[in-house]
Amino acid sequence: MAFLSLMISFAPLTLYFLLLPFVPHQVHASSHASFVTKYVTNDYSNVGGLCVSSIIVHGYKCQEHMVTTEDGYILGLQRIQEGRAEVNGIRAKKQPVILQHGVLVDSNSWFVNAPKQNLPFILADNGYDVWISNTRGTTFTRRHVSLDPSNREFWNWTWDELVAHDLPALFDYVSKETRQKINYIGHSHGTLIALTSFSEGKLVNQVKSAVLLSPVAYLSHMTTELGVVAARYFLDEVIHLIGLAEFDLRLPQVKAIIRSLCDSNPGINCYDLLNAITGPNCCLNSTTVTRFFKNEPQSTSTKNLVHFAQTFRNGVLTKFDYVLPSENYRHYGQLFPPRYTLSNIPHNIPLFLSYGGKDALSDVTDVQKLLDILKFHDADKLSVQFIKEYAHADFIMAINAKDIVYKHVLSFFSRHA
Template sequence: MENPWTIILVVALLWVSVVAATRTKLQSIENVDGGICKSMLETQGYTCQEHKVTTEDGYILGLQRIPMGRSGDETPNKKPVLLQHGLLVDASAWLLNPPDQALAFILADNGFDVWLANTRGTNSSRGHTSLTPNDPAYWDWSWDELAAYDLPALFKYVNNQTGQNLHYVGHSLGTLTALAAFSQEKLLNLLRSAALLSPIAYLGQMSSLFIRIFVDLFLAEKQKLLGLHEVPNSETKELVDFICNTLGVDCTDLFETITGPNCCLSSASKAALFKNFPRSTATKNIIHLSQMVRMGTLEMYDYGNEDTNMEHYKQPTPPVYNMANIPKDVPLLLSYGGRDALSDVNDVELLLDNLEDHDKDKLVVEYREDYAHLDFIMSVNANQLVYDPLLAFFKLH
């Protein structure tokens, strides 16, 4: 069984690589022309601002702001909301559906001041005070740094710009980084509440066979040994062209193969996602996530030997993120799905076990049996099933 699955996994990785390679020129144009604001927000009739945020470790992050809805309501002191996307996408993931179905638009039209984050390494966030993406050191980070540097910088910036504490929405990797920060009691002095869609803390029970085989073959580690610090990369473009085109493999089905059978995505939103996927991340980040799948643990990046861990952490093993340390009075909404192959139900239940002492009036848990991973940001009925309760939660806090 190993050989066929190995081929499928390589196809997927290579497909991601070739899509990224063919988009290099477009990405540079997007950054010059204003990117997400001009191509995805202003075209829908929304006011949009481009902001830049510099992290403590020197990364320059792009941040888009939707200060008002289409009605042009300029009510002062609107409550700010920061939206943080997941892995291999950027802020465009919140904008792939029509305005009455996409969360960023819905929040703006409901009187919120919406801020769209872009993780380091993605199109809008490839700047640095001293490095370029061509430098291996630029990619020397995992989601540890996203929790330690990116989120604090973004929270502080939005707070400084608005004079208010903010609501937070995370999807997938955007939930993991927030939970890690909260467990260390970071960000809380600037937070009103947090809504976590497809929450990820533990990955040990994930049901995606695709990802498990990827992890078991140590493919991310092999990429690093080859000196490939950025994922995706374009080293094997010709091979992926051959497999996807000549052999007739339908690469567009890979989203569902990886994330689970989404119930309610329109063909238009799937096409929009394909157009905006993938965005870059660090190979080290993929390795860190792979470690979590293999070990079932929630720890900082493991450097693989006690001496190197000692250099970084002053202990032989990586420090643990303890979810039970999240303060019990932090308002949290967790929304997860029964068909999600990444944010597996059993892993979410393990997270909820760690939150069992959380104040009951500060923890809202919602379960959608027919939802998979992408439904929470792209489903045609998420506006009613997920976003209406989210809006009510935000207005309560």
């Protein structure tokens, strides 16, 4: 066992040296690299704020807010307090809703279709007070009270910190502003941090209900070709060893590594990495995809991706594993990282889970494992929707999501008002 552990420890370093030829300062053309060169064009041009770029232009009033976390990150938070057709000055007390996006995207991902098809606008037009959050490191949240994004320490976090700091800060802020319990909508990564928060007893006195779109808790059965290859070959650790604290698909080193994966794994469709990563999305049109890639993908911390890969490889949901028992003990007071126990989620929190049969990230088998853990949830507080033809991105980008998913979200909120 000691020998095996030693080999696993050296696997990332071995792969690093194998990949050195693919980490040049300049990326050369490759027939498999069309995604990397064609779509990775985000220059963070929306620094003026999401309100200006994606909301006010459609006739909605919008407010920009800033929320500072306990560990110093300044989170961008946008508020749509009324629908487009509302009469000024006539505003009943509305239920607040926080929307939390997934990993490698930001809040712009909710706004890639026509206004009548975008979930934040649908909620606002149906009388909800809508709050749109942005994960640390993305376009509208690249600020800290003392650290700059060029500082490695700015990126020293995983979704453990989002559970410990970001969601509590957002919930405290919105609770103070609205003096009400909060409805929550998360997609992908946004569902993981909600589930683990609830399991730790966080937010449970502030949340009114939670909608989990393409829920992620377990990843052992994910079928995304690029993700599986990267996790199995410790690519996350390699990137960490190279010294990239910020994982940004625009960086030449990251492009080169992805290109090397594409060249050596012909099963990966690098001409369409969106579907290769998320599964064959059924219901995106070309305009939607073009709008999506205007602002996405976004940065995350390499450490965060390491944490995701650990979840895939280990088959259990734990806090970040520092590998060395001494390091785990220093952080947690024990030799192995603590587990998140999802069976601790209070049985009376209203939950709505919607998942897809074609999802390569939130695989059906993994979702069913989650549902099995939730089997003792109060029957009248748990709603589940399965959409056979949907993949991961369909839940926020499909042109028919309004009729397939969002009408059920509204109905769920109404039942638990």
